[in-house]
Amino acid sequence: xxxxxxxxxxxxRDLSEEDLLDRIFPYFVQREDVLVPPGxxxxxxxxxxxxxxxxTDTMVLGHDWRDExxxxxxxxxxxVTQNVADIAAMGARPTGLLVTLAAHGDLxxxxxxxxxxxxxxxxxxxxxxxxxxxxxxxxxGVVMVSITALGDLExxxxxxxxxxxxxxxxxxxxxxxxxxxxxxxxxxGGTDPGPPExxxxxxxEAEPPTGWTEQSARSVLMWSHRTPVTSVSSGVVASxxxxxxMMDLSDGLVRDAGRIARASGVGIDLDRASLxxxxxxxxxxxxxxxxxxxxxxxxxGEEHSLVATFPADSPLLRDQSDPDGRWWVVGRVVEADDAxxxxxxxGEAIQGQGWDHFAx
Amino acid sequence: xxxxxxxxxxxxRDLSEEDLLDRIFPYFVQREDVLVPPGxxxxxxxxxxxxxxxxTDTMVLGHDWRDExxxxxxxxxxxVTQNVADIAAMGARPTGLLVTLAAHGDLxxxxxxxxxxxxxxxxxxxxxxxxxxxxxxxxxGVVMVSITALGDLExxxxxxxxxxxxxxxxxxxxxxxxxxxxxxxxxxGGTDPGPPExxxxxxxEAEPPTGWTEQSARSVLMWSHRTPVTSVSSGVVASxxxxxxMMDLSDGLVRDAGRIARASGVGIDLDRASLxxxxxxxxxxxxxxxxxxxxxxxxxGEEHSLVATFPADSPLLRDQSDPDGRWWVVGRVVEADDAxxxxxxxGEAIQGQGWDHFAx
Numbered sequence: 280x281x282x283x284x285x286x287x288x289x290x291x292r293d294l295s296e297e298d299l300l301d302r303i304f305p306y307f308v309q310r311e312d313v314l315v316p317p318g319x320x321x322x323x324x325x326x327x328x329x330x331x332x333x334x335t336d337t338m339v340l341g342h343d344w345r346d347e348x349x350x351x352x353x354x355x356x357x358x359v360t361q362n363v364a365d366i367a368a369m370g371a372r373p374t375g376l377l378v379t380l381a382a383h384g385d386l387x388x389x390x391x392x393x394x395x396x397x398x399x400x401x402x403x404x405x406x407x408x409x410x411x412x413x414x415x416x417x418x419x420g421v422v423m424v425s426i427t428a429l430g431d432l433e434x435x436x437x438x439x440x441x442x443x444x445x446x447x448x449x450x451x452x453x454x455x456x457x458x459x460x461x462x463x464x465x466x467x468g469g470t471d472p473g474p475p476e477x478x479x480x481x482x483x484e485a486e487p488p489t490g491w492t493e494q495s496a497r498s499v500l501m502w503s504h505r506t507p508v509t510s511v512s513s514g515v516v517a518s519x520x521x522x523x524x525m526m527d528l529s530d531g532l533v534r535d536a537g538r539i540a541r542a543s544g545v546g547i548d549l550d551r552a553s554l555x556x557x558x559x560x561x562x563x564x565x566x567x568x569x570x571x572x573x574x575x576x577x578x579x580g581e582e583h584s585l586v587a588t589f590p591a592d593s594p595l596l597r598d599q600s601d602p603d604g605r606w607w608v609v610g611r612v613v614e615a616d617d618a619x620x621x622x623x624x625x626g627e628a629i630q631g632q633g634w635d636h637f638a639x
Numbered sequence: 640x641x642x643x644x645x646x647x648x649x650x651x652r653d654l655s656e657e658d659l660l661d662r663i664f665p666y667f668v669q670r671e672d673v674l675v676p677p678g679x680x681x682x683x684x685x686x687x688x689x690x691x692x693x694x695t696d697t698m699v700l701g702h703d704w705r706d707e708x709x710x711x712x713x714x715x716x717x718x719v720t721q722n723v724a725d726i727a728a729m730g731a732r733p734t735g736l737l738v739t740l741a742a743h744g745d746l747x748x749x750x751x752x753x754x755x756x757x758x759x760x761x762x763x764x765x766x767x768x769x770x771x772x773x774x775x776x777x778x779x780g781v782v783m784v785s786i787t788a789l790g791d792l793e794x795x796x797x798x799x800x801x802x803x804x805x806x807x808x809x810x811x812x813x814x815x816x817x818x819x820x821x822x823x824x825x826x827x828g829g830t831d832p833g834p835p836e837x838x839x840x841x842x843x844e845a846e847p848p849t850g851w852t853e854q855s856a857r858s859v860l861m862w863s864h865r866t867p868v869t870s871v872s873s874g875v876v877a878s879x880x881x882x883x884x885m886m887d888l889s890d891g892l893v894r895d896a897g898r899i900a901r902a903s904g905v906g907i908d909l910d911r912a913s914l915x916x917x918x919x920x921x922x923x924x925x926x927x928x929x930x931x932x933x934x935x936x937x938x939x940g941e942e943h944s945l946v947a948t949f950p951a952d953s954p955l956l957r958d959q960s961d962p963d964g965r966w967w968v969v970g971r972v973v974e975a976d977d978a979x980x981x982x983x984x985x986g987e988a989i990q991g992q993g994w995d996h997f998a999x
Contacts, residue, residue, distance in 0.1 A: 314690055314797075315692075315729075315797050315799065318800075318902075319729070319797070319799050319800050319801075319902075320694060320724075320725040320726075320728040320729055320800070320885075320886055320887060321692045321693055321694035321725045321726055321728070321729050321731070321788075321790070322692070322693050322694070323690050323691070323692050323693075323729070323792070323797050324690060324691050324692075324693060325689065325690055326686035326689055326690050326691045327689055329685065329686055329687055329689060330674055330683050330684060330685055330686050331683070331684050331686045331691040331789065332675075332681045332682070332683050333681055333682050333683075333684060333735060333737055333770060333771060333787070333789060334680060334681035334682070334737070334771060335737040335739055335771060335772060335773050335787060336773055337739050337741055337773045337775045337785075338775075339741055339775055339776060339777050339778070339781075340778075341778055342775065342776045342777065342778075343775070364680075365680040365681045366680075366681055368680040368681070369675075369679070369680055369681050369683070371681070375693060377693055377694070377695040377787055379695055379697050379785055381697055381699055381783055381785075410693060411693060411694055411695060412695060413695050413696050413697045413785070415697045415698075415699055415702065415703070415783075416699060416702045417699050417702065417781070417783065418699070418700075418701055418702075418780065418781060420778065421699075421777070421778060421781050421783075423741055423775075423777065423781075423783055425697070425739055425741075425773070425785055427693070427695060427737055427787035428681075429691065429693060429789075430681070432683070437674075437675055437679075437683050439675065439679050440678075440679050440680070441679075525680075526680055527680060542678075542679075
């Protein structure tokens with residue numbers, strides 16, 4: 280142990296891989312889908328419906344998180360959500376996670392333990408098992424975490440990006456721009472106001488929740504940046520209800536809608552009035568200037584809400600029974616037109632990233 | 640493009656993720672097991688037998704390879720083999736790979752392309768598709784590559800580490816200590832003598848191949864360090880032939896046999912005469928001092944040969960029809976004895992890592 284940091288406990292270099300695994304493994308519950316748990320050359324997971332859905336996502340210290348903003352548990356939580364959201368966006372349920380940590384030897388073992396706890400608690404939320412992983416050394420200062428998520432379609436067809444049809448509507452499940460707004464608040468030098476109250480999951484009622492203070496609004500947005508969430512059950516329900524295309528929102532509404540539009544060979548026209556009423560609203564407008572709120576709603580990344588296209592008469596669009604929130608229509612699928620961008624707002628091109636024209 | 644390195648072509652930072660994927664994707668052939676190829680939120684792979692085998696392994700520049708020893712293609716090739724060997728060691732066939740590259744922006748795009756080519760060509764060898772992955776930035780100087788491999792048991796039970804029974808024999812498929820010997824030659828300051836001749840796959844005949852020169856021996860050993868190989872079909876055949884426990888050799892015969900012994904609650908006694916006759920032999924003994932050859936046979940890592948236990952009367956142990964080589968008996972499974980280490984050599988403790996007692 281380095282004496283200068285004795286108060287932090289042992290470093291990774293002070294522990295054997297086995298010692299570290301002994302500290303981490305107890306966090307990981309093995310569900311009944313796991314036929315061979317971690318500890319052998321490979322894990323074996325049930326894939327009852329005869330196929331497996333697979334995705335992987337990586338986070339690197341300094342690129343994807345900052346230690347002064349995010350705790351190790353929050354990094355683990357966010358990494359799980361990023362991966363699970365990709366499974367959910369296919370209409371599948373996650374069944375297993377493989378977790379990799381590559382880190383320099385001076386990293387406190389406690390960091391790895393708290394990261395694992397964040398992974399485990401978010402895995403619990405999504406009812407998925409951690410079935411394997413890898414620990415690796417890395418150069419000084421480097422911490423890199425990676426997850427591969429596996430999922431099961433349970434007999435459903437996957438919901439691809441390519442199925443949107445002209446006449447469908449585009450709808451969003453969950454928040455828009457909250458994570459990006461949190462990032463913006465941090466980048467402005469904002470300090471963490473602590474865990475948010477009230478509950479940050481947007482409820483299903485027709486109107487956004489009221490009663491935010493600037494403090495509680497900042498709190499929920501910064502929390503959303505550190506620990507975004509997705510909804511597996513809402514992805515499954517969307518698939519059952521006939522969603523024609525679906526994605527999770529990783530890179531912002533405009534870019535991700537553009538991916539659906541390109542894959543489907545269509546255009547997507549966003550509806551300004553719907554976005555303004557349902558999303559450019561508290562808590563965003565309590566914590567941000569209006570132009571920044573618009574920017575984040577349209578382009579804020581790492582939200583991991585779901586965006587999907589549905590036949591316009593889908594009953595799901597009127598359903599308010601999902602405790603994780605409802606699907607909000609924000610646009611419609613139109614013919615692709617070489618004279619217009621793939622994604623428009625009230626039929627107009629969306630200029631740049633600054634959204635100054637929304638400021639007034 | 641950095642002018643100082645203009646001759647290397649564009650750097651990662653000069654390309655969009657899409658540009659880079661356009662350069663890499665054509666290398667990756669999608670086999671019929673792939674139901675949804677890369678490009679959506681997640682891939683979908685057939686898992687016909689109702690389960691999926693999963694493992695992950697990571698390599699970090701400076702920790703797991705050196706650019707002065709290994710080409711980018713060799714790093715990709717080795718990473719594939721490491722992961723596929725874990726699938727093979729369960730008696731499964733690999734069906735899909737997810738490949739992650741996290742690298743600093745100054746890395747030549749050509750590095751990523753050559754790495755991908757190495758992944759693709761080794762994936763071709765093992766008949767497995769690259770179905771997904773992730774590209775990520777990383778701090779200056781950092782290059783990290785990671786693969787998750789998925790596999791299918793095709794209805795067979797997995798061959799675990801825990802099934803060895805007293806009376807079984809321990810057998811090795813493939814070489815022992817070649818990769819470790821290559822590492823030792825590099826560490827001694829050896830320069831790469833170029834691609835090896837003759838074919839480095841050990842043939843199935845009873846005697847090790849003869850006719851090595853020191854030069855050809857060094858060449859094949861250094862090549863084995865850069866591009867170890869495993870044999871999927873031999874793992875499948877071992878499973879069908881009733882192997883009771885199996886692993887791939889990642890950390891050396893003694894450590895990995897110890898893992899089988901602990902998981903199975905038994906001891907393993909290695910046979911000195913068999914090891915000496917079949918493994919402490921050319922090309923090792925043409926390129927290394929005898930004590931180093933013994934050390935590498937017993938403890939050399941990253942070999943990715945298979946080691947398994949079988950009932951002593953298994954006909955597979957006499958089979959010489961596998962073009963990838965036969966199974967060589969190197970020990971037997973004995974009762975665990977608290978007075979002895981888990982793994983012994985002719986009933987004696989194996990002292991330290993130096994093997995000086997073998998030098999004479």
